[in-house]
Amino acid sequence: MEQSVALWLSALLLFMKRLLLIPTLLFAAIPALAAAALDSTIRAVTVYNDRAIVTRSARAELHEGINELLIEGLPASLLDDSLQASGNGTATATILDISTREHFVAATPDPRRAALEEQLTSLREEKRSLSDRAALIKTQRDLIERLQNSAVSIASGVEKAERPKLAEVQETLAYGKAETEKLNAALQALDRELAVLEEQISAQQHQLDELPPVSPRRSVKTATLRVQASHAGDLDIELRYTTPHAGWRPSYDARVFTADNRVELGYYAQVRQSTGEDWENVALTLSTARPSLGGHAPKLSPWPLDLLAEESDSPPGIRPLARQAELLASPAPAAAQARMTFDLVSADYAEAQVDRSASVATFQVEAPATIPSDNSAKKISVTTLDLEAELAYRATPKRLPTAFLDASVRNTSDYPLLPGKMSVFVDHGFVASSRLEHTSPGDAFNLALGADEGIAITHKQTRRFTEQVGLMTRSTRNSYEYLITVKNNKAGPVHLIVSDQVPVSRNEKISVKVQAPAARDAKPDAEGLLEWALDLAPGETRELPLKFSIEYPQGLSVSGL
The missing domain is CATH 2.60.40 (Immunoglobulin-like)
Known part of the structure; x- marks a missing residue:
């Protein structure tokens, strides 16, 4: 009986072991979900007056099932809510979700700032090394000076037989003089090297100060995409996100040709960005939209009138103007601050094609552009407009007996001319710096061309x-x-x-x-x-x-x- 029970227990234990092994075999048959880091490059950028939309591209090899893809090294300033992804390829895939995570790093993620900081550290280490050598030379010089002093000093109570001989004193003094001269020459050379190093450190520090300030939080962001693939294959991914610290402003060169009554207006964009990543050879688009204004016109709050309270010392009447100003300055409702989604309108810059029906104008720059993340202005040519001008001289001799040339120019192009600085040239000679106000297609603007002594x-x-x-x-x-x-x-x-x-x-x-x-x-x-x-x-x-x-x-x- 006992033997039968033992055999039954052994069989039961063996069955349970096999039963526990089944889930392990099942999980072993399912591919492990491993995150894959992708190499990505910035392909295109659309710049607004106060922000930019960046488009990155990457290629992923997908296996069947769920894939987790990482795009690392994104700027910490990107707006998480603006992150979007799309893709196409040989794999039949569905993007399940996308998220971002911030990672803190030991060194600054900006390569330009990191390079300058590394150069500054190297220069300061070299300066310290030279300063240590200078201190050592000064110590050697002090030792020699003490040796010379001891050679000529005679201690009290010393016997005549123990006094140093004149020849020995002269030899000691000559040696000390020669060594001191060598040490002084070496010290002067070190001082010159230190002065050069100080200038280099100052120059590097100025370059570092010219870069936009960075947050004390040294960090970057990583975008994580979860993609479901029905079968293995490749997938070309486009990642789009909005980042602040970028914008553009128009500027103009107006060249007036008096013989032809013609103005050649060079339309330029001054593009700046300090997003934390360089834009190298990107397809650049400039947009006149202003997302910061929101999508709707602000609504007015009621402007009530009432009598002053009876307990007030002021005479009865209408509330003072200060109260009215307070009401007018009250914050607009949240709807006025809602974000607006813009459909970017493609415009061929080379042929100056602009969609008049769109609420905004976009200029697609023909050549690839490179904009470093150092907040320096990059002047990019948008187009050149050939406009007719009506030239006239004006004079107010009661005030100044001089004639000034004015040009009335009509914007016959399809481009809206946005407010910006303008340099004015007359017959290839620079005459003035002025400002062009907003001029819609069909409107006119004036150019002040300076005095003419003719x-x-x-x-x-x-x-x-x-x-x-x-x-x-x-x-x-x-x-x-x-x-x-x-x-x-x-x-x-x-x-x-x-x-x-x-x-x-x-x-x-x-x-x-x-x-x-x-x-x-x-x-x-x-x-x-x-x-x-x-x-x-x-x-x-x-x-x-x-x-x-x-x-x-x-x-x-x-x-x-």
């Missing part, structure tokens, strides 16, 4: 007198006469607009009468300003008389005379 202008007073008029009611009349002379010394005809003024009466007792010019030539406006529009042939001289009188009751004092 037109001679003089302004002088030819006559002024005061007289008493009237029989029954005596009045005082002041009469003024001026003469403006202009001469075109240029080789071609010019259009010149000359401005001047007459006084304006602010009292019915004061009367201003204009005798010249005639109304058909120049008529003062409500503020007394008048303009002559002249077309001058080469070498032509024109005289412009200005005569007016001011009459007021005798005995009154008139301000402004």
Whole structure:
């Protein structure tokens, strides 16, 4: 009986061992889920005025089942909510999810900053080594000085037989002098090397300071994609994310050709970025959209009016303007700050094609661009516009007897001209720096092209007198006469607009009468300003008389005379 029980227990134990082995065999048949780190490169970047959308590309070899893919070394500043991924390839795959994780590193992840910091560390170590050598030389020099002093000193109580001989003293002094000279020369050489090192350290430190500041948190991010593949194959992945610390601003070079009445407007983009990763040979797109403004127009809050509280010391009435300003300054509702998703509109920069129907304009730069992550401005050519200009000279000889050239230019292109700095050139010569305001297609803008000494202008007073008029009611009349002379010394005809003024009466007792010019030539406006529009042939001289009188009751004092 006992033997039968023992055999039954042995059989049961063997069955349980085999049963426990089945899950192990089953799990061994399932492929292990191992994370694969992918090599990725930045392929394209779309830059807005305050951020950028970066597109990275990578290739993955997928096995059947669930694959975990890692894209490492992403900037810590990327916005996690903006992370998107797509892919295509020979594998039939589904992207299950995507997430990011921040990793802290011992050294700064910015390679440019890391290289400068390493160079600074090396230079400072070399400086310390030289400083140690200089300290050692100074110690040797002090020892020699003490040896010389001991050679010539005679201790009290020493017998004459023990005193050093003159020859020995001279030999010691000569040796000390030679060695001191050698040590001084070596010390001077070290001082020169230290001075050079100090300059190099200062220069490297300035370069480091020019880089954008970094967060004390030295970190990078890793994107993790989980992909389900129905069968093995490869998959080309595109990873897109938004990162701040990037933007672009327009700038312009306006080249005016006076002989052709033409303006060649160079449209440039000043692109900066300090995202933490360099953009090397990327397809660059510039967008005029402003995502920071949100997707909707802000809503107004109620502007209530009420009487002041009875216990207030202020008199009853409307709430003060300070309260109104407080209401106007109240924060907009959260809906006004909602994020907007933009459909990027492709535009062929080379042919200057812009979609007018889109809410934003995008410029696709033709050549690959490289933008380092050092916040330095990279000037990139967008296009060159050939625009017609209406040139005219303007002068206000009462203030300054000089003619200034102006150009009225109409934007006949499909490009919106955004506000930006502009350098102005006239016939290949630089004349001024100015600013171009926002100019939509079809609108006009003015260019101030500076003074032109080719037109001679003089302004002088030819006559002024005061007289008493009237029989029954005596009045005082002041009469003024001026003469403006202009001469075109240029080789071609010019259009010149000359401005001047007459006084304006602010009292019915004061009367201003204009005798010249005639109304058909120049008529003062409500503020007394008048303009002559002249077309001058080469070498032509024109005289412009200005005569007016001011009459007021005798005995009154008139301000402004």
